[in-house]
Amino acid sequence: MELKRLVISGFKSFVDRTELSLGTGVTALVGPNGCGKTNVAEAIRWALGEQNARILRGERMEDLIFNGTRERPPVGMAEVTLTFTNEQGLLPIDFEEVEISRRLYRSGESEYLINRSPCRLRDVTDLIVGTGAGPHAYAIFEQRMVEALLSSDPAQRRAMFEQAAGIAKYHAQKHLTLRKLKTTQQDLHRVEDLVAEVEKLVRSLSRQAKAAARYGGRKEELRKLVMERYRRRHHDVIAAARALEGELSEAQARRDERMQWIAARTDELVAWKEHHDVIVQRRTQAQDRAAVLTSAMQRAEEQLLVLRERQLACDERRERSTxxxxxxxxRLAEVKNEARSLDRESKAVRERRTAGATHLRDLSSELSVVESQLAGRRALASRMKTQLGELLKRESERRAELSEVAAKTDAAAAQREFLAAEVSRLADEVSGTATRVSDVREELRQEREKADDVAARSERLRRTREELQAQLERVNGEREAVSRELSARKAELETQERARQQHEGMGRGVHAVLVSPLAGDALIGVLADMIKVPAEFERAIEGALAHRLQYVVARARGEIRDAVRYLRKHGRGRASFVTLGAENGDRPRELPPELASEGGVVGLARDLVECEESLRGLIASVLRDVVVVKDFDLAWQLADRYAEWSFVTLKGDLIERGGIVTGGSTVEPDLVARRRRGEELRPSPARGE
Structure with a gap:
């Protein structure tokens, strides 16, 4: 296996893609300091899986990416690809050439590729292990590594020789195999634990199946009893409904008779109503005539008032005319007197004219004025005579009108007397008719009252029937509700019994001994199942007893020894044991009077627990100096004043002697309340199912 080709892109100083083809023999890189020779070796080490950035002369992996210069911007990814020849088959892969690539992004993400296929770092390590290549293999030597090799200890040199000899691969495989073997052994232990738990569940499920079978039989019996009970109640209700139906039919018959009698009376009432309508019609006609006469009389009175007003006006005008x-x-007399005086003056003037000619011109002018005044007075006298004649003529006309008005007034008075007599007669006739109508109405009212009584009785019977029907429906609803409640209570009781039988909430060791062969006669049970506490003190007693509620009660000390040996032998945890009737030698103290008189002190905790007489000494021992108080503040104050006593609140907060305080969130009673809830759910003979 040889390194054939090296491709670097974006790694440290290699910003552009750089490809190095390595031939056979020795390839040397020569160049000045800082030109990137070491970066080539570090690129090979990094591509083979190096994870320590300090070995690659960096603080973190992002420092390996080209960070840019003044002329070149930074890049976002570094990639190195190594191409190995695999003609000899040293690499466990069916390729003659194998490419191993590694990419690093500036976001921190990293990728490994084998022959351009994504893979894991573990895949790269498994591929090159045993070949001498790798980030820490002997194939890559630095100058400082030669010095480290010379100064290394025998163990480090042995690791180097084993790697050169190809043994390191087998050591790694051995280490991996041992680690897998250890994991398998742990899985086997867990499987054994699961098998044990499943066996427990199988036994528990078998017991539950038997209990379910018993419950099914009891439930069927209960259903039959309930059905028989409600069948009897239904029969009684039907009998009562039939009796009421008979009464209802009789009441309906009586109502039909009364309705026939009411129909006859109604016919008579119709005849009376027709006669009454005729009378009312005649009364209406008479009232219409009376209204016409009244209106005529009113018009006559109005005319009489108008004539009287006219007469008064004429009298006023006559008085004014008079x-x-x-x-x-x-005025005429005055004018005549003035005329006579003027005549006398005229005569005197004439006499004076004749007497003195010198005064003639003055007197002539004066005379002409007097004559003109006299002519005016004469014209006024003639006009006064004319007006007097007109006034006398008007007075005679008013006298004639007064005579005519007096005649009309007399006629209207006579007609008014006639109308008053006619109205009186019609009023008498209407009064008689109203008396007969009131008698008929009274008879009709009595008949209606009788009909209303019959209808009310019928309505009462109908309501009674509806009430019975509603009662029947209510009874059916109550039956269904009772059945649902009974099912719910049965289910909760089964849950309580199952929890008690499976000892839920107990410690591992307590649970182990209670389900062991020792349970029964030797080990009676736990302390929590053997005491009874009122509901309002359950939290206080559970807070005071705490872990002591899980004390396993044994009949003798030897049985405790057997139970401890059983737990130790099978590795099933730990448990605390007490013997029946155990107690310490000290006599329980009584509550001091000054402490008992404190407001909020309930009493001694041992006095609130009900149990068998054989457990009384044990309860007095574990709750010897514990006082129950109402709240935490009071307990805190009393603990400072009575340091030799322990105080527990109704919510379960405990202040022990010596200053140990246990409390916090509300203590939910479970172990203590389990027995009480089971007794409440279990049916008693007094209250029945």
Whole structure:
């Protein structure tokens, strides 16, 4: 096998693709320092799988990629390809030439290729192992490696000689084979553990199958009993429904009779209604006539009021005319007096004219003025006479109108008296009709009340029937609900029983001894299954007992010795054991009065546990100085004041003597509550299935 060709691209200083063809014999690379001779050797080492960047004179693998210069930009990938001749078949591959390539991207991804096919680094290592080629093989020697070889210890030189002799490949195969053998042995151990667990499951499943068979028989018996019970209840309900149907038929017959009687009364009522309609029609006609007469009377009264208003107006105008006539007469008298005075003055003027000629021109002008005034007074007197004649004529017309209005008023009063008498007669007739109608309505109301009573009884019977039907449906629903609840309780009870039988939640050693041949008479069980605690104190007792709940109770100390030997022999873990009736020699202390009087103190933990008398001493021993309190803050305060006592809260937080505190998230009672839940789910004779 010889290196035939070397292709470098992007590796360190080889930015461009560089191909070196190596012929037979010795090939030497000559050049000044820094021209890349060492980079060629490092490229060969890197292509063969070197993973340490420091050996290749770099800090990390990305430093091997050409990083660029002032004239050339950096590249994103470095690739080196080695071509080997395989004419002698040293490489375990059916090719005469084998190309081994490695690529490195600036993102950190790396690829290996054999004959341009992607592969793993392991494939490259397996291909060249034993050939003398490799990143740490003797085929690549550096100057510092000669010095290291000369100063190496015998083991390192032996490794070099074994590699040169071709033995290193077999050492690697031996190491790989031993590692596979160890893995196989571990797998065999796991298979053995799985077989043991499967055998346990098979035994458990067989027990469950038997329990399921028993449960199926009990369930079938329960189903038959339930069906018989509900069949009887259904028969009773049907009998009650039939009795109610008989009562309902009788009530319907009585209702039919009452309906016939109501029909007869209804016919009579119809006749009375027709007679009542005739009377109402006559009353309506009379009311219409009365309305017409009333409207005529109202119109007459309105006309009478108009005439009276006119009469008042005429009286006012007559009084005003009389007053005006009197004023005109007084004015006429005044005018006549003025005329007479003017005549006298005229005579006096004439006398003065005749008496004095000197005053003639003055008096003539004065006389003409007086004459003109006299002419005006005479014209006014004539107009007053004319107006007086017109007023007298109007007064006579008003007197005639007053006479006509008085006649119409008398006629309207007579007609009003006639209408009042007619209205009174019609009112009497309507009153009698209303009395007869009220009697008929009273009879009709009584008959309707009887019909309503019959209808109400029928409705009550119908509702009773519907209630019985609903009760029957409710009973069926309750039966289905009871059946579902019973199934759920059975399933939960089976789960509880299975958990108890399989000792779920117990330690590995406890589980091993409880399923061992020693279990039964020798080993009674665990402490958690032998005590009973009220539900509100379960978390407190479980927090106080903690791991002691898994104490295995034995009848004698010798049986404990056998159980420990069994666990040690079979390598099944560890367990803690106590004997029945075991207790320490100290007498349990009583709660001090000052501590008992503290608010929030529930009492001694041992007094809250129910168990057999043979276990009372053991319970008093493990819960000797434990006091149950309500919350953690109170426990913290009391622990400072009563350091010789241990305190546990209702949520399971424990402060022991000496300051050891155990607590945190809520303790969910499991081992202690398992027995109580099983008793609650298990049917009792008092409450039945």
């Amino acid at each position: 007053e005006a006539t009197a004023r005109l007469r007084r």
